Amino acid sequence: MTSSTLLLCSIALLYSASFGAEAWTSPYIPVSSLISKSLYDKFFLHKDDTACPAKDFYPYDAFIRASKSFPAFGTTGCLATRKREIAAFLAQISHETTGGWATAPDGPFAWGLCFKEEISPQSNYCDSTNTQWPCFPGKSYKGRGPIQLSWNYNYGPAGKALGFDGLRNPEIVANNSVIAFKTAMWFWMTEQKPKPSCHNVMVGIYVPTEDDIAANRTAGYGLVTNIINGGLECGIPGDARVNDRIGFFERYTKLFNVDTGPNLDCAYQKPF
Numbered sequence: 001m002t003s004s005t006l007l008l009c010s011i012a013l014l015y016s017a018s019f020g021a022e023a024w025t026s027p028y029i030p031v032s033s034l035i036s037k038s039l040y041d042k043f044f045l046h047k048d049d050t051a052c053p054a055k056d057f058y059p060y061d062a063f064i065r066a067s068k069s070f071p072a073f074g075t076t077g078c079l080a081t082r083k084r085e086i087a088a089f090l091a092q093i094s095h096e097t098t099g100g101w102a103t104a105p106d107g108p109f110a111w112g113l114c115f116k117e118e119i120s121p122q123s124n125y126c127d128s129t130n131t132q133w134p135c136f137p138g139k140s141y142k143g144r145g146p147i148q149l150s151w152n153y154n155y156g157p158a159g160k161a162l163g164f165d166g167l168r169n170p171e172i173v174a175n176n177s178v179i180a181f182k183t184a185m186w187f188w189m190t191e192q193k194p195k196p197s198c199h200n201v202m203v204g205i206y207v208p209t210e211d212d213i214a215a216n217r218t219a220g221y222g223l224v225t226n227i228i229n230g231g232l233e234c235g236i237p238g239d240a241r242v243n244d245r246i247g248f249f250e251r252y253t254k255l256f257n258v259d260t261g262p263n264l265d266c267a268y269q270k271p272f
C-alpha cells in the first residue's frame, strides 16, 4: 500500500470515530472480492491435512456464505480497513483452532482452522448461575467452531440470533460448517457490555471511555485479543498465546498487503 492510502485510511479512521463509520466509506465490495478462494487457501495451508481433525470442515464457500448474514463484516471503512478486519478475524479464529507448533511445516502460522471442537474439555462449561440461558442436562458447552464458542451464556444467545437451539443442540456448531462460521461472526459483530464488539474496534467505530484510556484499551488488534480472552491473556508482557494471535495476524496482513495498524499487543492493557 502507498503512504497516501495509509494516510487516507488513518484520516478515515479518525473521522469515522468522531462522526460514525458511514461518514467515509468506499463503495460496497463483497467479501468474496476482497479475499479470493486462492488467497483463503494460502492462509490455511494445512486445514485439510489428514492430521487435522477439522479436515474439510472449513471450506471457503462456508466462510463466504456465513459472511452474507453479517452485511457490515469486511465491508466497512476504506479498502485497507476492510482487509485488515478480515485478516484480524481470520487470525483470531486461527489461534483458537490452531494445529501449529514452532517447527511445523510452513511455520506455526500456516496451521489455522485445524480443530473444530475442544478435545479434552476441562468441564461441560455450564454456568448454572445463569438462569437466562439454562444448561440442558447432559449437554456440553465446550469450545466448538472457528471461535471455539463456549459456555451456555454464549451458545444460548448465539443460537437465538442465528436460528438454532444452542442450549439443546450445541453440537450443531461442530456439525454444520456455515453455522460454525456464523457463530464466530456473531461473536465478532456483537457487543457484550462492557466490551465493545471486535468489529467496531477494527473498523474505527469504537470510542474509548476515560476508564478505557486509563486501562490502555485503545483501538487495535491487541484490544480484540482483550475482548476475546483478555481476562487470561492481557496485562502479561510476553504472553505466548497473545504472541501466537499476533503471529497469525502479521502473516495474514502481509498476504493481504496491508499494515497491521497500531496496538498489536495487549501486554500493557488491563482486561475488561
Ligand SMILES: *[C@@H]1O[C@H](CO)[C@@H](O)[C@H](O)[C@H]1NC(C)=O
Pocket (backbone or CB within 6 Å): 171, 172, 174, 175
Ligand atoms: C454431530 O452431532 C452429533 C450429536 O448431535 C454427534 O454425535 C456427532 O458426532 C456429530 N457429527 C460430527 C460429524 O461432528
Ligand SMILES: *[C@@H]1O[C@H](CO)[C@@H](O)[C@H](O)[C@H]1NC(C)=O
Pocket (backbone or CB within 6 Å): 214, 215, 216, 268, 269, 270
Ligand atoms: C499502560 O501502558 C504503560 C506502558 O505503555 C504502562 O506503564 C502502564 O502500567 C499501563 N497501564 C495499565 C493500567 O496497565
